Structure formats: C-alpha cells, structure tokens
Amino acid sequence: MKLLILLIGNADKIIRANSLDESDLEIVKLDEKVLSKPGTILRLMKVKKYENVYFGTIELRFQRFQTFMKIYLFLAGIWKGALLDEYGKSNKFSLAKFIFKEIPLFFLEIILSGLLVIIYHQRVYYLRWKYRSN
C-alpha cells in the first residue's frame, strides 16, 4: 500500500507523469498549511503500514517546505518516499543525501534566518524612519 499526500495540483496528472501504480495507491488531500502540524502528518503516515509515501504538488521548482517533508519521511521511517510533481519531476528521499546534504543545509537556513530576522528588523526600522522623516 502506498500513500499520495496531495498538497496542491491534480492527482491524476501526478500519477501519470510519475508512472505510479494506481491499484494500491491511497490519495489524501491536505492543505499545505497542515505541514506545520507534525502530529497530524505523522499520524497520517503511520495510520497504515505504507511501504511508500509521496508528497504531490504542481511543480517542485516552486514548492516550499521540501525539507520538512523529508524530515516527516525520515521520522515516519518511510525511507523510500519522494516528492513528486505534475511534470514528472521527483525529489526522492535518500538517507545519505538527507543526513549529509539536506539536514546541514536546513541548519544553515535556520542560522541564516535568525540573522535575517535581526538584520531586517534594523533595516526596516531605519527605512520606516527615513521615509517618515522625508
């Protein structure tokens, strides 16, 4: 049994573009916002013994939160999952890539985000003052 978590887009197009076998595929439509609720996602992924879990979207190039999806696949112990789109592009889960590339990049993003919050607080505060005083 496989699970396709459809975030956005057309399930048929994703299935066809990625040549998925429909016979044992369960499709669940979820709003992208639900990705911020780990409990909900992990419960869904563990509700049955899925051998594969896919996240489906319109176009991976424009899809946010891909690292979070990989983290959910890792935590659910489904290490064969993938992120798929309507154009047949896929971002497959690979344990080595996850540990040595995606997680370090995620930590880098966290650090960078923290710095950006500090920098932009100063910058926007200054811009507001500058424009108001003109």
Add this chain to the structure above:
Amino acid sequence: MEVQVKLKSLFWRTSFYGALTEGGVGTLYRGLVEAFVKLGHKTIFASSGPMNLPEETDFRLIEYSKLLRNFPEVLNFPYNESSLKQMMKIVENTQPDFFYLHHHDFHYGGAKLKEKTGLPFILHFDSIEYWVKKNWGKLYFGNLLKWCEQIEVDQADAIIVISEVLKKQASEFYSIPQEKIHVSPNGVNVDKFNPYIDSSSVLKKYGLEGKYVIGYSGSFNEYHGIDLLAQAAKKLLTEIPDSRILMVGDGALREKVEGILKIDNVRDKVIITGLIPLNDVPDHLAACDVLVSPIKHNHNDEFFGSPIKNFEYKAMGKPIVATNLGQLNTIFQEKHNALILEHNSFESIIERIFELYQNPDLSHQISVQARKDAVEKHSWTKNVEKIVDLYKIIMEKR
C-alpha cells in the same frame, strides 16, 4: 474631444504562491491584464511564479531564493532586495509609465522601486496583512510586518482597496489620508462569463444531466461559508428531487466539508472538483441551476472583502442566493438580483434555494437583472479605467 491615453503598465506580484496559477489573486490579475489589453494598453508582468496571463503580456519571472524555502516569513526579507534589483533592470529595459503592486506581507520593495526609478506607484491593497495574520493565520514578527505595511502605504502615490469597509479600516490603522485611498471592488470578464455557455460536457462528465444543480465556486476558506452549504446539503438533496451539489474549488476547509458530507451520508451526491483552470470555471457555473455565496463576517470585524465569485455568478445570469454583508449590499439586493441569506445560517440557504426552486419566474427575473448589473457595473474594464484615471491624477500632481 478627450485624447485616449495608451499606457505601458508594469504589474508586480511578490507573494510566494508556488506554481498555483488559479484562484483569487491569479484571477484578479488575469482579469485586470485582459482588460488592459482589451483597452489597447501594454502590460509587463513580473512575478515570483508562473501566471496564467494573456499571451500579449511581457512576462518576467523573479524567483525566490532556493536556499530559503522552509520559513515562510523569512523568505520574504531577502526577496525585497533581490527582486528590487531585477525590477530596476526591467524598468530600464521596458520604460513603463507606472507600476502596480499587489500588497503582500513583509514587502517594502514598492517604496524602494519608486525611490530608485521615480515611477508612479499604485498599490493594490486587499487586506491589512497584520490583521489577516493575527486573525486567520499565525502572526510572527508583528512589528516588522506593520513597519513594512506602513512604508508601502506611505510611499504609494495611490492605494486601491476593494471595499469602503477596508478603506475605513486601512485609513484608521495606518493613518492614511482618505483622499489617497480609492475603492475599486473586484470585477469579472463579462465576455468569458456569460449566460450563453454550453454546459453539456460538464453535465455529462459529472452525471448531472436532468438534475437540479446547486453550485458553488471559490475558495474553501473560513469566510466563504462553504461549510454552511455542506451543512445544508442533506436537507436540500432530500427535499429537491433529483438534485445535486457542484462545489468548484479547494482550500483549507475541504477536509471539514467532506467530513460533514460523509456524516450526513450525502457525499455521493456532491461533486467536489478541486481547483480547476480559470478557463473551465464558466462551463462549470453554466451547469448550475442556482449559485450560492454564503459569505461570513471576518471574526468580530465587518466583512471587508470583495469575492470575485459574486461577480462571476452575476455575469453568468444565474439565480443567486447570497449574503449581503458590508459593501456586498451594493452588489446584491433582495429579489432584485438575488435572494439574500441570513448571516451564518445554513437553514437560510435551504429556505432560499427551495424558494427559487419553486418559483421559476422569480429565478428568471433576478438572473436577468444580475447579468445586466455585471455588464454595466462590474466588468474588469471599469477597474482599468479607474487605474488609468488615477495615473492621470498622479501625473497632474507631479
């Protein structure tokens, strides 16, 4: 004789919306750009993702950073600077007359682009993002968000809002002079949405031939009231023989809606299409016998929106049941162009649809008037004429 001004407009969409080309803001932009083209103006469109626009549009893609894709607020900060650089190149290469920016949270690039290029800056403001985050989402970095909004509204030469209610709210919240804010509710392409569309393929596709079809199109979000239609479904489908419900759209409430329909054991009589291309929406609305718009208030505040579906419904020349909250009372009037629903009442949806089902003359009368209103008052070309007038006023002041 008045000389017709032909303009070169630069649209700028900054929000991160992925690859989603359909739905609210996408529909707004397509409508405006089509109307610009129809009236002989030129348009350049810069956006963070793909758009479904007329082929005459000079489209420029300005993507978000690939590294920052996991924290929705933060990814906006550097986009202000990276998109600004690209926008300045676009301005240099295309020499537009003005730019038109759809307001988005944590964005202040409009003010910077105006400062760097001197171009007239028209800001489309369809909600106070601080309010939206606080009431409908999660508010992080509230001060930063407010400062960004303040910068944009201060620096814009003119602000277009979609309702009188929003004009009042924005004016009070950000101390914006009333004369700077101009109300222009959303509109519709009255050529695409019309009463003469053949719906046979949609009826066949969903097995709706010979059925009485109750229709809804739009977001499955809180204020659209789609959950009320789901609650009304059981009784409607029982009391009206051979009836079906066609829900066109998708959104956060879909799970809730499907849950209600399953509990009431009517899921098999309700078709939920999910998101469909904008070009397919008219065919789907044409397949309906009555259209429903049960808009709700925004928590404790007065409704400030201007749902595009209301104008599309009217342009289709179909009988409508709708709430008339806030400025919607200028769109819908009882037994003139719609039957008015009580606020937040699924019982009212049942009563009013049943009333229309039993009274074909009334249905016909309000449908004809709705179409007439759409053509005369709600076409996107009216919005574009207003933008052109605003441009002229801005230039006269300079």
